[in-house]
Every structure is written in C-alpha cells, then in structure tokens.
Amino acid sequence: MSISHAPPQPASDISGKERPSAPGPAPGEQPELVALVPSSSRRARVPRWLRRTTGPLLLLGLWQLLSATGVLTSDVLASPETIARVAGDLVEDGSLTSAMGVSLQRVAIGLLLGTLVGTGLALVSGLFRIGEDLVDASVQMLRTVPFVGLIPLFIIWFGIGEAPKVAIITLGVSFPLYLNVYAGIRGVDSQLIEAGESLGLSRWGLVRHVILPGALPGAMTGLRYSLGIAWLALVFAEQINADAGIGFLMVQARDFLRTDVIVVCLIVYAFLGLLADFVVRTLERLLLQWRPTFTGR
Amino acid sequence: MATDVHRPVTGTPHRADTASQDTAGTTDTAGSTPTASAPTVVRVDGLTRAFDGRPVIDRLQLDIRAGEFVALLGRSGCGKSTLLRILAGLDRDIEGTALVPRRKAVAFQAPRLMPWKRVWRNVLLGLPGKPERAVAERALEEVGLSHRSHAWPKTLSGGEAQRASLARALVREPDLLLLDEPFGALDALTRVKAQRLVDELWQRRGCAVLLVTHDVEEAVLLADRVLVMDDGVIAHEQRVDLPRPRDIADPRFAALRTGLLERLGVEAPSAAPAAPSKAA
Numbered sequence: 161m162s163i164s165h166a167p168p169q170p171a172s173d174i175s176g177k178e179r180p181s182a183p184g185p186a187p188g189e190q191p192e193l194v195a196l197v198p199s200s201s202r203r204a205r206v207p208r209w210l211r212r213t214t215g216p217l218l219l220l221g222l223w224q225l226l227s228a229t230g231v232l233t234s235d236v237l238a239s240p241e242t243i244a245r246v247a248g249d250l251v252e253d254g255s256l257t258s259a260m261g262v263s264l265q266r267v268a269i270g271l272l273l274g275t276l277v278g279t280g281l282a283l284v285s286g287l288f289r290i291g292e293d294l295v296d297a298s299v300q301m302l303r304t305v306p307f308v309g310l311i312p313l314f315i316i317w318f319g320i321g322e323a324p325k326v327a328i329i330t331l332g333v334s335f336p337l338y339l340n341v342y343a344g345i346r347g348v349d350s351q352l353i354e355a356g357e358s359l360g361l362s363r364w365g366l367v368r369h370v371i372l373p374g375a376l377p378g379a380m381t382g383l384r385y386s387l388g389i390a391w392l393a394l395v396f397a398e399q400i401n402a403d404a405g406i407g408f409l410m411v412q413a414r415d416f417l418r419t420d421v422i423v424v425c426l427i428v429y430a431f432l433g434l435l436a437d438f439v440v441r442t443l444e445r446l447l448l449q450w451r452p453t454f455t456g457r
Numbered sequence: 458m459a460t461d462v463h464r465p466v467t468g469t470p471h472r473a474d475t476a477s478q479d480t481a482g483t484t485d486t487a488g489s490t491p492t493a494s495a496p497t498v499v500r501v502d503g504l505t506r507a508f509d510g511r512p513v514i515d516r517l518q519l520d521i522r523a524g525e526f527v528a529l530l531g532r533s534g535c536g537k538s539t540l541l542r543i544l545a546g547l548d549r550d551i552e553g554t555a556l557v558p559r560r561k562a563v564a565f566q567a568p569r570l571m572p573w574k575r576v577w578r579n580v581l582l583g584l585p586g587k588p589e590r591a592v593a594e595r596a597l598e599e600v601g602l603s604h605r606s607h608a609w610p611k612t613l614s615g616g617e618a619q620r621a622s623l624a625r626a627l628v629r630e631p632d633l634l635l636l637d638e639p640f641g642a643l644d645a646l647t648r649v650k651a652q653r654l655v656d657e658l659w660q661r662r663g664c665a666v667l668l669v670t671h672d673v674e675e676a677v678l679l680a681d682r683v684l685v686m687d688d689g690v691i692a693h694e695q696r697v698d699l700p701r702p703r704d705i706a707d708p709r710f711a712a713l714r715t716g717l718l719e720r721l722g723v724e725a726p727s728a729a730p731a732a733p734s735k736a737a
Binding site: 360373452 | 565574584585611
C-alpha cells in the first residue's frame with residue numbers, strides 16, 4: 161500500500177533536500193523491504209545420507225583426538241586406530257565374520273519367531289473380542305516380567321544350546337510387536353471400516369483391505385522397537401554359556417583384558433543395529449508412502 | 458401416520474401420504490422425473506430405531522421409486538443420518554420393515570477413501586470378482602477425475618476426494634445412491650460444481666437418489682421430492698416440479714425454499730435470502 165503512495169514525496173525530498181522532521185514514518189517514506197529468500201536456495205545442498213553420517217564421524221574424530229593426546233589411555237579405551245587394526249586382524253583370521261554369522265542367525269531366527277508370535281497374538285486379540293478377552297490380559301501380565309530374568313529358567317528348560325538364546329530373543333521381540341500391532345488394529349478409523357462395509361467388503365475383505373493396512377504404521381513402530389530389543393536380548397543371551405557369536409568373543413576378550421576387541425564387538429553390534437534400522441526405514445518408505453504425515457524439513 | 462397435505466406447485470392439490478404410492482398429479486415437467494408407474498426401490502414401513510430406549514426414528518414410512526431424486530431435510534439430530542445409515546445396511550438394530558435394493562452405494566460427508574490405496578484401487582474396492590483398472594478409469598472419467606487415477610488420496614483436494622468417493626459409489630451401478638451430506642465439507646464454489654455433477658450423473662444414470670442434507674436450497678435445487686424429517690417421522694413432503702436445470706433466482710424456487718425453511722422452524726426473513734453465497 162505504501163508503494164502506491166510513494167512517488168510524490170521523494171520528488172519533493174530531492175528538490176527540497178529536507179528530511180521529514182516527524183519521528184514516525186512519514187506517509188510517503190519507503191519502509192525497509194526484506195527479501196524473502198526461496199527456501200530451496202537457503203537450504204544447504206548436502207545429501208541426506210551425508211548429513212546423517214556427519215554426527216558419528218565427528219564423534220569418532222573427537223575420540224581419536226583424545227587418544228592421541230593421551231587423555232584416554234589404552235587400558236581404559238583403545239584408540240580408533242588400534243581398534244581398526246584389531247578389527248582387520250579379527251576379520252582376517254575369520255573369527256569376527258564367523259561370530260557375526262552366528263549372531264545374525266540367532267537374531268534372524270528370534271526375530272522371525274517373535275514377529276510371528278507377536279503379530280499372531282495381536283491379530284487374534286485385535287480382530288476378535290473373544291481373542292482380546294483370552295489373550296490380552298495374559299500378555300499384558302507377562303509383559304511386565306523382565307525377559308532377561310527368564311534366562312536361568314530358559315537354560316533349565318532348553319539346555320545351553322541355541323534354543324534358549326533364540327527363545328530369549330523371541331520373547332523380547334514379541335511384546336513390542338504385539339502391543340503396537342494390537343494398538344494399530346484398534347486404532348483404525350471406524351469411519352473407514354464403515355465405508356468398507358458399505359462397499360460390500362466381506363469380513364476377510366475388511367481385514368485385508370482396511371484393518372491390516374491401517375495397522376501397518378503401528379506394526380512398523382513395533383518392528384523398530386523389536387529390533388532394538390532383539391540386539392539387547394542377543395547380548396544378554398550370548399554372554400551366558402555361549403561358545404560362538406559376538407557375545408562369546410566379548411566374554412573371551414574380557415578375560416584377556418582386551419578393551420580393543422570388546423570395542424570392536426560393540427561397534428559390530430552398533431553397525432548391525434544401524435543396518436537393521438536402515439532395513440526398517442526402507443520398508444517404511446516403501447510401505448507407508450501413502451501416509452499424509454509431516455516428513456520434516 | 459399423519460402427514461401434512463402439501464401445497465403442490467402445479468396447483469392441483471393431492472394428498473401426499475408418504476406411505477401411499479403417489480398416483481395422481483405427477484406433472485412430468487422435468488423430463489427425467491420418474492413416472493408413477495416406476496417400480497419402488499425403497500419401501501420402509503413402521504421403521505423404528507431407538508437409542509437407549511429413546512426412539513430416534515419412530516414408525517417411519519417412506520417409499521422411493523426407481524430413478525427418483527429425494528432430498529431429506531431436517532434439523533440436526535432429527536435422525537436423518539440414522540435413516541440413511543439404516544438404508545445403507547450399516548445399522549441393523551431396527552424394528553419394522555425396510556426393503557432396499559441389493560445394489561446400493563453410499564457417499565459420506567467425508568470422502569472416506571482408504572489412504573493406503575491409490576484412487577483407482579479405492580474405486581474398485583469391494584467390487585465382486587477381479588475388476589480391471591479400466592472399470593475404475595471409466596467411473597473416474599465420468600466424474601472428471603481420470604487424471605488423478607494413480608494418485609494417493611492424500612494428494613487430492615477436498616473436491617477431488619469427494620468426486621473420487623462419488624466414482625466409487627457409481628462404479629457399483631447402484632439402483633439406489635445414498636448421499637449423506639456429501640457437499641457439507643466443501644467450500645462454496647466447489648459445492649456448486651459438485652451439486653451440478655451429481656445432477657448430471659443422476660440424469661445420466663437414472664438411479665434413485667436419497668440425499669440427506671441440511672441445506673434447503675440444495676434440496677430444492679436437486680430433488681424431485683423434498684422430505685422434512687421431524688420427531689422420527691417424515692413430517693412434511695414437498696414435490697418440486699420446477700424444470701431442470703433449476704434457477705435459484707426463479708420466484709417459484711424462492712417460494713419453495715421459504716416454505717421449507719418455515720417447516721424447519723426458520724421464519725422467512727424480511728429482506729435477504731438465507732444463503733446468498735450460492736448465487737449461480
């Protein structure tokens with residue numbers, strides 16, 4: 161609005177060389193204009209993956225710096241350099257890769273079984289009221305028992321082979337999946353179910369086309385929690401009576417006071433966890449692209 | 458059940474008992490107005506639906522003939538949406554008789570598209586057999602949405618989503634189309650377009666339509682017959698025999714609207730019409 165008023169006043173300014181004496185903005189004075197920068201030019205063009213890796217890399221740099229300056233001694237924590245060398249050795253003699261293979265297999269089997277049990281129970285109690293009455297109370301009760309506390313019992317039941325380790329992971333994985341899938345099913349918009357009914361969907365059609373897709377975001381959240389718990393359960397399970405796997409490698413290293421090997425194992429755990437997270441992210445991107453939610457700037 | 462004797466526009470007075478077949482003076486000015494001989498697609502007799510012992514629909518009578526466009530008006534909470542849900546088969550806690558065609562479809566106030574299905578899959582949802590995509594494309598073309606066929610529902614505008622919802626209803630080739638305030642959530646301009654679209658689709662398809670609305674103007678604009686629901690029954694019935702397409706500036710239109718508004722308990726204003734925003 162001020163722009164349309166502008167012409168007369170500056171003209172008199174130039175000729176008269178007289179500033180308006182009033183402290184407030186004079187009717188014809190040009191207010192200060194601020195350029196609105198397009199968001200695309202303001203944002204740094206750093207690829208997403210690079211931005212995501214910067215944080216951990218900075219942390220690593222700090223660690224190396226502390227080790228090099230002697231603030232962090234090697235019997236407390238080995239330097240990244242040493243750890244990289246030890247990791248190379250462990251990979252070369254095959255002990256790390258075989259341990260990773262064993263651990264991965266345990267997690268995979270446990271995760272698979274836990275997913276089956278967790279989603280299966282969630283479907284039963286989510287879809288049927290009778291199922292809810294039978295299953296939900298029991299699961300909610302068992303959920304409060306710390307699953308790590310069951311390790312001694314599992315060893316008595318399943319011996320000291322693979323079975324108790326897989327069982328512990330299965331147990332840990334089942335609960336978060338159950339809770340989230342169940343909540344997901346019960347959180348499906350009743351209006352959509354009604355619309356599905358009015359479209360003539362059968363009961364199974366409703367489950368397949370409305371309820372299950374609607375519960376998928378919940379299931380994905382559950383899967384994320386489950387993966388985190390799966391690694392946790394793996395660490396616990398492998399530190400007891402294991403003769404192979406990353407946990408076994410760690411227990412051995414502890415006995416020989418090898419902090420470098422321990423850190424290598426921890427890094428492997430972290431790396432595997434990151435990998436699992438990446439898998440879930442990819443799954444979410446593929447399966448949940450329909451979701452009208454905020455994805456961040 | 459006592460119903461009022463309405464004031465027909467044509468001047469030939471006849472009883473409008475909703476239970477009886479409307480035999481006498483159906484003046485066929487609108488061309489597509491169904492004749493009295495058309496078969497009945499909805500027959501409701503002595504229908505009662507109570508919530509916690511309080512009847513919302515109380516021994517209601519209603520007949521809709523094939524190809525007829527009926528608008529159902531009523532105050533908020535008078536049970537008009539309940540009636541529609543019953544006719545859609547979504548509410549079965551009823552007493553009395555309610556006969557509806559096997560092929561019926563509903564469009565709700567919210568489009569209620571499945572967000573996890575692309576538009577064309579939404580349109581085909583629930584159809585028997587394995588229908589081809591072309592079936593959906595045809596229905597979407599009819600509502601002018603073929604270019605959005607592959608889109609996710611989240612990317613549709615309000616009007617587009619409502620059109621997709623209409624396509625989903627029409628692809629079922631219904632004998633009865635139930636519309637539950639389908640224009641209620643649309644902005645004024647989109648609503649005018651959507652109303653015209655429904656008018657066109659109805660004339661082309663020739664299915665019976667029951668439109669639940671609280672907009673008197675919309676009812677008079679689209680319907681052959683406007684019903685006013687009150688106290689759980691059809692309290693008033695008004696034939697609309699104006700030629701189509703209807704002009705809201707027509708004095709007969711204004712008279713009908715005023716009469717219906719009075720029926721709904723809104724006194725005729727001294728000057729301005731109730732909804733000036735929808736001038737065609």
